[in-house]
Amino acid sequence: MTDNQQTKDVRAYPFAGPDRLNLDPTYAELRREQPLIRIRLPYGEDAWLATRYADVKTVLGDLRFSRAAAIGRDEPRSTPQLIQDGILTMDPPDHTRLRKLVAKAFTARRVEQLRPRAQRIADELIDRMVATGPPADLVEHFATPLPIRVICELLGVPFADQGRFHTWSEAIVSTTSLSPEQIDEYLGNLHAYMADLIAQRRHEPADDLISALVRARDENADRLTETEMVTLAAGLLAAGHETTVTQISNFGYVLLTHPVELARLRADPGLIPNAVEELLRYVPLGAASAFARYAKEDVELGGVLVRAGEPVLGALASANRDETVFAEPDRLDLTRESNPHIGFGHGVHHCVGAQLARMELQVALGSLVDRLPGLRLAVPEPELAWKSGLLVRGLSALPVTW
Template identity: 75%
Template sequence: MTDTRQTGAARSYPFSDPDRLNLDPLYARLRKQEPLTRIRLPFGEDAWLATRYQDVRTVLGDPRFSRAASVGRDEPRTTPRQVGTGILAMDPPDHSRLRRLVAKAFTARRVELLRPATAGIANELVDTMIASGPPADLVETFSTPLPVRVICRLLGVPPTDQGLFRTWSEAIVSTTSLPPEQIMEYLGNLHAYMAGLIAQRRDEPSDDLIGALVQARDADNDRLTEQEMVELAAGLLAAGHETTVTQISNFVYVLLTHPEQLALLRSRPELVPGAVEELLRYVPLGAASAFARYATEDVELGGVLIRAGDPVISALSSANRDSEVFADPDELDLARGANPHLGFGHGVHHCVGAQLARMELQVAMETLLTRLPGLDLAVAEKELVWKSGLLVRGLRALPVTW
């Protein structure tokens, strides 16, 4: 076992600028040679980076690693501001209190009831694409409006206001894409808007998600503060569409650049649910890993002694390529069997919207495969432009034909 005091200089992290959806090869070397390595992010204190699957699961699931301990610390991060606030910076029992309220409203039944409506929206968007004719930008015409309309329907955001929060929510995933003052302005606008919706639901109860949260909160003996309620609703609104918007285009890009796997999926559409899980494993959504957990006591991890108070960051994308868990981990295999990927995290902070995202991604893939069997890139792959300055990797536009 290595003592932390015997380690060398911290590596600069991220290891490199995001290259499309390619995972930096250094992760593979670290998994074999140095699964716990010291890193230095652009902001905050130095940290440990866990790269192996089992170590990552331990950090995410072991109560000896705390998110709440990040409060008041100079948390390692890629943004000038602290991004892990609200429920993301809580441990049980405080975290459980908020999560319980969300779970009461964000049920699997509520999500499944949305599937027919989601399919209807997806088909309507494809109808518009077909009517306009190719080429089309899939990001603008399909990948973005589908999750936006679904999350607005789920939460009860009026359709006329959807463009507002679509603009404001970029502040939540921005690292350098927006100046600091604009990030604060957008976050303030988003929180003020959600506060208004919450107040409206108290006066006019509804059966949408915000209405259900308000009812659950007001009926709970351990009530949320108003600020917690606003932050929770704003986080659900933004997180409920931002990553899914990005992943729909990412998934389509991966399929179009893996023609044999795309042909398999077209010939066997029943593979779509498993294919979505494999794409969640294969695609490194994050531009870099984040949300450090702090050791609350000395812990041995990956042959290294993590001292109490040390922050540890989990590399989910690296864990999803661990050959100890996944056969041929760098290969896309849409017929892969058991797939215990960490695309939605693990432990108490496992993504609360995972079932909604799964449903939307399944519907998106099914609709595009069925309605646009000749879907293909309308430009050379090298001409595609990728977003920068965000916490997530994604295409700025995805020109397609069919």
């Protein structure tokens, strides 16, 4: 075991700017030679970075590591502003209390009940694309409206307002795409919008998740404060569509640039669920690791002693390419049988909407394969435009034809 006092090298992180959906080869080098290193992000205190699968799962799942301990600290981050409220900065039992209030809306059974509606939405969007004719922007005309309409119906948010809250939601994934003042403004707008909607539901309850949160708050204030309710509902609205919007277009891009695997999927649509899991493993959604956990006591990790009070970041994308867990990890294999990826995280902060995202991604890919068998890029791959200044990697537009 190496005492961290003897580990003096601190590397700038991220190691390089995001290159489309290519994972920086530095991660593979670190997994082999130095699985736990000291890093310095653009903002906040220095931290440890874990790159191996087992170590990342320990950081995310072991209760000796805490998210709540970040409160009051200069948390290592890629964003200029500190956002230290909401369920993402809670540990059990507070985290458990809030998560239980929303978990029932995202069970496998409830999500399957939503699948036919999601399929109808996907079909409507493709019908519109076909009627207009190619080329079409898959980001604007398919990947964006599909998850937004689903989360709106689940929460009880008017879809007509999507132009506003989709813009405001960028605040949760911005690093440099928005100024600190814009981030504060957008988050304030999002919370104010949700507070108004909650007030409406108090007078006109409906069969939706926001109404359920209002009932939980008003019938037993100990379960949920007003501020927690607003923050939780706003977070569900933003996170409930932002990453899925990005992943639908990311997955489409990967398949369109891997013609052999795309042909395999077209020949056997039954591979769709497996394909979604492989793409969740293969695509490095995050531009860099985020949401540090703080050691509550001295912990040995990756052969290094992490001292109590030190922050550790887990590199999920690196863990999902760990050679000791995944055979040929850098190869996209839609028939991969053993795939214990952590694309949705791990531990108490495992994505509460994972089942919903899975269903939407399955519907999206299945619909594109079934309805548009000739789908292909409408421009050369090097001409595609990628977003920048965000915590996540994604395309600005994905022009396609068929």
